[in-house]
Amino acid sequence: MAPPALECLLRARGLRVTEPRLAVLAYLAGTDRHPTAEEVESAVNAAGPVLSRASVYNVLHALVDVGLVTGLSVKDGPVRYDAHLGPHHHLVCRGCGRVEDVEWKDFAVAERGVLPDGRAVRTLFLTLDGLCTGCGEKEEGRGEAASPLPSRRPGDAQRFSTGT
Amino acid sequence: MAPPALECLLRARGLRVTEPRLAVLAYLAGTDRHPTAEEVESAVNAAGPVLSRASVYNVLHALVDVGLVTGLSVKDGPVRYDAHLGPHHHLVCRGCGRVEDVEWKDFAVAERGVLPDGRAVRTLFLTLDGLCTGCGEKEEGRGEAASPLPSRRPGDAQRFSTGT
DNA sequence: GCCGTCGTTTGGATTTATTCTAAATAGCGT
DNA sequence: ACGCTATTTAGAATAAATCCAAACGACGGC
Numbered sequence: 001m002a003p004p005a006l007e008c009l010l011r012a013r014g015l016r017v018t019e020p021r022l023a024v025l026a027y028l029a030g031t032d033r034h035p036t037a038e039e040v041e042s043a044v045n046a047a048g049p050v051l052s053r054a055s056v057y058n059v060l061h062a063l064v065d066v067g068l069v070t071g072l073s074v075k076d077g078p079v080r081y082d083a084h085l086g087p088h089h090h091l092v093c094r095g096c097g098r099v100e101d102v103e104w105k106d107f108a109v110a111e112r113g114v115l116p117d118g119r120a121v122r123t124l125f126l127t128l129d130g131l132c133t134g135c136g137e138k139e140e141g142r143g144e145a146a147s148p149l150p151s152r153r154p155g156d157a158q159r160f161s162t163g164t
Numbered sequence: 165m166a167p168p169a170l171e172c173l174l175r176a177r178g179l180r181v182t183e184p185r186l187a188v189l190a191y192l193a194g195t196d197r198h199p200t201a202e203e204v205e206s207a208v209n210a211a212g213p214v215l216s217r218a219s220v221y222n223v224l225h226a227l228v229d230v231g232l233v234t235g236l237s238v239k240d241g242p243v244r245y246d247a248h249l250g251p252h253h254h255l256v257c258r259g260c261g262r263v264e265d266v267e268w269k270d271f272a273v274a275e276r277g278v279l280p281d282g283r284a285v286r287t288l289f290l291t292l293d294g295l296c297t298g299c300g301e302k303e304e305g306r307g308e309a310a311s312p313l314p315s316r317r318p319g320d321a322q323r324f325s326t327g328t
Numbered sequence: 329g330c331c332g333t334c335g336t337t338t339g340g341a342t343t344t345a346t347t348c349t350a351a352a353t354a355g356c357g358t
Numbered sequence: 359a360c361g362c363t364a365t366t367t368a369g370a371a372t373a374a375a376t377c378c379a380a381a382c383g384a385c386g387g388c
Binding site: 072073074075076079089090091092093094095096098100102107109115119120121122123124125126127128129130131132133134135136 | 236237238239240243253254255256257258259260262264266273279283284285286287288289290291292293294295296297298299
């Protein structure tokens with residue numbers, strides 16, 4: 001009975017392994033739909049242990065805190081969650097609102113406004129997670145600086161990606 | 165009595181000129197603080213005609229619809245508004261939550277993770293506003309396609325920038 | 329300059345998303 | 359197995375934004 005990979009993931013991040021966490025993580029890992037908290041709740045409850053709403057949020061926050069999941073706030077709707085690891089970005093459909101993953105390399109779209117497959121991009125939004133001029137000075141000279149791009153570390157206070 | 169520029173802006177976009185709109189637009193144009201709807205409300209009401217909450221939202225929505233203002237949903241907080249025209253992006257301070265404008269050219273940060281002034285960027289989020297694979301097919305061949313980058317046209321349903 | 333139309337504003341109630349709280353429960357190291 | 363502590367739970371509470379129907383006011387026409 002090999003310990004399912006998800007258990008290891010949780011343990012490796014210092015989280016206790018619990019039913020709710022496994023259920024939520026399994027659901028998120030198995031979809032590319034960028035579900036909202038509500039969708040996570042009903043999906044998980046439909047085929048499982050029945051979690052309270054608060055638990056869904058607790059679990060999602062915990063997972064985001066340790067970097068197993070990212071939260072993205074899209075348009076005017078509720079926050080959506082994404083268990084995809086690795087660098088990628090998002091295309092929000094102007095038509096149906098669906099969120100599509102965009103591979104990192106497609107970043108070059110910035111200079112052209114057209115996706116590799118020819119689809120047009122009307123606008124793009126870039127948001128950086130860093131320190132503003134004021135706060136930057138305070139932290140000056142610490143070991144923290146200049147870690148490269150997409151990564152997240154346990155203990156970060158920031159739970160959600162920032163949006164444009 | 166030259167008609168203040170803001171009036172013209174509104175008229176040019178097909179909006180009636182009203183007190184509330186002038187007040188909100190004036191406030192937004194005069195700050196780089198990316199205020200929330202609530203901040204707009206109190207700021208405008210402090211020195212002016214006293215708008216109802218609903219009006220603040222109405223006005224903000226109207227302005228966003230015609231492209232005079234953009235809304236950005238940041239982290240887990242409420243939506244913030246920005247009357248800056250022209251292409252730029254945002255840096256959300258991990259320390260104080262302040263939102264700083266980042267010039268378009270600094271986009272090159274993507275490849276390096278460091279701002280021109282040396283500050284590190286921990287993570288960056290890119291969100292595209294376009295059509296997903298499904299919806300893209302439906303609109304195939306229309307005149308709509310491939311308009312270049314940052315622009316917004318009246319009548320767009322999308323009011324808010326999308327967030328990562 | 330006055331009028332009518334239709335877009336806009338208003339206050340208050342309402343919905344939606346998320347957080348809080350305190351008590352019950354369950355991991356997991358020993 | 360035991361105990362310490364993290365986690366879950368239900369429901370109430372808060373925050374943000376929207377909805378509604380009535381009153382108002384901008385502005386084009388006369």
